[in-house]
Amino acid sequence: MAATEVLPMEHATPRLKINRIGLWLFFLSETMLFAGVLTTRFSLLGTEVHEEVSQTIGLVITAILLASSYTAFRAEHAAHHGDQAEMVKYLSLTLLLGFVFVAGVAYEWIEAFDAFPPSTEFGTVFFTMTGIHAFHVLTGLIFLGLLWNNARRGRYADNAWPVEAGVKYWHFVDVVWVFFYPALYLI
Amino acid sequence: MTIVRGAIGGVAGYILGAALLMSIRAAAGSRAWEVESVTAGAWLFALTGWLLGVGVWRYWARPWFGKKEQVYTTTGWRRYFDFDTDHKVIGIQYLVSFLALFFMAGLFAMVMRYELMGVGEDVLDADQYNSLMSLHGTMMVFVAVAATVGAFGNYVVPIMIGADDMAYPKLNALSFWLVPPVLVALTASFFSGGYDTGWTGYAPLSVQSDVGGLFFNLAFFTLGLSSIVGALNIIVTVVTMRAQGMTWFRLPIFVWSIFITSILSLIFTQFIGLAMLMVVLDRTAGTIFFDPASGGEPLLYQHVFWFYSHPAVYIMILPAFGITLEIVSHFTRKPLFAYKWAVGGLLGIMGMSSVVWAHHMFTSGMAEALRKPFLASTEMISIPTGFIFLSALGTLWMGKIRYTVPMLFALGVLFNFLIGGITGVFLADVPVDIQLQDTYFVVAHFHYVILGGGIFGLFAAIYYWFPKMTGRMMNDRLGKLHFWWMMIGFNATFLPMFSLGLQGMNRRIADYTPDLADANRAVSMGGFFLGTSFVVFLYNFLKSWARGPVAPSNPWGARTLEWQIPSPPPHENFEVPPVVLADPYGYGEPDSIHADLGVTQSESIEEGVEA
Amino acid sequence: MGEEDRNNSSKRLLVVGLIWLVATVLAVIAVAAIQWHPFAASREAEITDDAFDLLLLFAAPVFTFVLVVGGYTLVRDRDRGTGADGAPIRTNRLFIGTWVVITTALSVLIVITPGFTGLDELRAEPEPDLIIDVRAERWNWAYTYAESGVETQGTLMLPIDRRILFRISSTDVIHSFWIPAFRIKKDAVPGQITTTMVTAEVLGSFDNQDEMRVQCAELCGVGHARMFTGVTVVEQAEFDAWLAAAGG
Ligand code: HEA
Ligand code: HEA
Ligand code: CUA
């Protein structure tokens, strides 16, 4: 019999690595959804964009979302360095920016309802794309909110993974918007 | 209790979601209550409530709120009704749920065949027939997509790779507990008038169908969520939890098949979610994806649907291929022939499955220029599929074949799938498909591959792993009786359907031209014969589970890891983490040892072989 | 592998090869003897039926190969209670190589013929002599003869030996325009006009041939099964007379 010199099973692959792989696979799966939505958009509309979409709102909310990615990054950075106060601060900022983004989308929706309602071609695409994306932003906000709440109580002092996961997800949702924004406002 | 708590959570979630949506609707100036719009939106809330109720809150989410996690404490049979995170419990939960769904859908088929015995509409009117047919197809597709992966992907894959559980045990429980809502949606659909669109739910018909159609969309959507979550878990498990020494090319072929199936699920299931979502939006939110009058495109639905549903047919068949090769090797007492080619075949099928979807649309009115490329890619998929047969034939050749019940079913898979696969090649040929599309030739083709391949594979797996899962043996004679009964019944039912299709009988009709009456009566007779074969199975299955003779740890003398531990396996699977030394197929090679399980367990290996 | 084994295995191969040959010949004869196709009445039907027959011919050796090799070993290599293991053959370059080359070649061949060649034949002769607009609605077919503007419902009247172009549309959901005797089928998609062509080559009608019907071949609701009308093919002169009488 060969010598049995083994590590306990849990340590065959470190837990953190397992979690990271899972998260990236989840992104891969979600990417397919967003790719499908984008393809649908071009299939229905070609490269047409409705002239009544508000370029100002589009630009502003995009800038806000990108800024929130930066603050989220700072929060994660702080988490990895065990800087609780920084982390809480930047999580709050991210949450704030996230809410402003959602408010921007909501405002845009109210406007859009008259300009191009869902029963028009562009409306169908516009409401579906912003809706699916906003749904992801909202779930992201829920997670960031939980993180913020727990971070305030110092619960991530010795385990930064939840923060890392929440922030990575937030980045992912932002990257999706980087593709959606031109498809909805520019092309 | 779990289920009651879940139900309360689900109802509460529905009410909350409905209240929210109704107030938004009222604020926007539309009628507050409209069953479809409200239900579609509230479904997500109901799902969340259900999941929190069954255990996500108690066992999982509490730490998010700074509370201590409550691990499950139930024991005995109650575990199977609980949010249990043991992969072995979850495997059995999947198996039993989907077997029940299978029998239900089979009973629907019996009613359909009864209706189709004669010309005219006898017991069902056209509408009832369409609903029953649609439900039969949908439920069977759910069984084929989820039963084998859910039951055996969960139960045996972690053991086969030498792990103590899945990578994410709680996520695993979550993926199972998404199944009951699927069953609820199907039941709701049945009782709200069903839907008359077939399992493919083509728009714009599906946009116009009754409320039952909405529940079909929600059911498919929810099953999709469950598949994605489950697939992710299996992929991570196989990538990260393999025992020391378990290299990629030492993996049992069944693990490969489940792994590749899971990759397909993870990537493509999103598209069925998207297809269902677009239909739901068209139905409830006034969007116009599929309404040509306002610029929508009906064919868009078909592209998105088949972009998932073609890969899905490989999700249905790859696990059966894995089981077949696994069983053929162990019961010919020979190494799996051309192992790497078999793996390559599975990978090749995976790679090609995303580029053939439009072979379902040759007559759909899509651009004619697309026909040739899809014809070519579809025919090419025969090549990697052939490698499975190459491996199986090579393994059988000069073996010492043992005709056990699992082996019989595995051979059944090979025979039936050969017919199904070759007739698929006929359908991929556009000139032929123009005539045969939407006829019983297609119905025969897919019953040969899904039922003859996938479901025969499922039964092979049940007979093979039953002793491991329950600790009891199934009756061999009854098993053999079931096999021959089912095999003959199956071929008697579906072989004549090829000819019916060639003679011009189209699908999805409750009534047909009189010249087809004789053949249809014969098919129905075959169908009833086939249906009754499952009585033998059920009797054997239930009786053996309750009172069968106690199974030794390795009744088949097989070499993969799950047979080296007691039946049923202890909670942690292995006392000591196993060390893998070679692939599990070293039959006839005197020095070959698959794995070292530490002292205590290697004793039980020897016991098992003798038993 | 000892000398004896090797002889043994080449003998096996010879036997299997012979059985396979015989089985293939028998299968081909059987395939040729069976009447696979229903009543055929168009140029397109010949192309389609020929393609099917050719595929049967290709399928026969593949089918018999798997059955004969599998069947032979299943009978010969049963374990007779010895409990022994089989020979540890993990690979065989010749067998694998041959398999890969032949299945690949066969697949490519099938793509070319009857695949591409059949499609090209179907698409040849694109100039129509007669254009008919087909409108599908739940659960009816309506036909407009484009030149004369005559609109009819019920039986579809067609002249023999003329190239006919159908322009198909739908007013509600998806239907499919299928004439089994002609082996043509094309979906009627709302918001889109799809086309298909046919040359009828045999006189006949629904009264004596069930396949002479326009059958809806895409599930379209309750009336789907009953959404069919007869097809009648007549001589050109008779067709002209009918068209004139119908108001052309
Ligand atoms: C388990 C599920 C499963 C599997 C594995 C397959 C496998 C295949 N299917 Fe099938 N198919 C379905 C399930 C499946 N199908 C379903 C459910 C439908 C109907 C959907 C609906 O409309 O409701 C359908 C419909 C369907 C159509 C559309 C018919 C129509 O509606 O007009 C087509 C057309 O191309 C097709 C082709 C094929 C081909 C070429 C394969 C190939 O993968 C088969 C390859 C296998 C072999 C060829 C045999 C083994 C190979 C060898 C021994 C090597 C040597 C062989 C050669 C060189 C030829 N299938
Ligand atoms: C896994 C896939 C699967 C399986 C196993 C089956 C099994 C069967 N199918 Fe089905 N079928 C489909 C998938 C499947 N089918 C799909 C996808 C469609 C297309 C739908 C569409 O067009 O949209 C279809 C369509 C379909 C049609 C065409 C309908 C039409 O187009 O109008 C027919 C017609 O005969 C048919 C028949 C049968 C029969 C007789 C069985 C038999 O094998 C059933 C055997 C019987 C049983 C399994 C019942 C046994 C039960 C008992 C013995 C009692 C036990 C009792 C309790 C537990 C209470 N099926
Ligand atoms: Cu019209 Cu079916």
Ligand SMILES: [Cu+2]
């Ligand atoms: Cu397909």
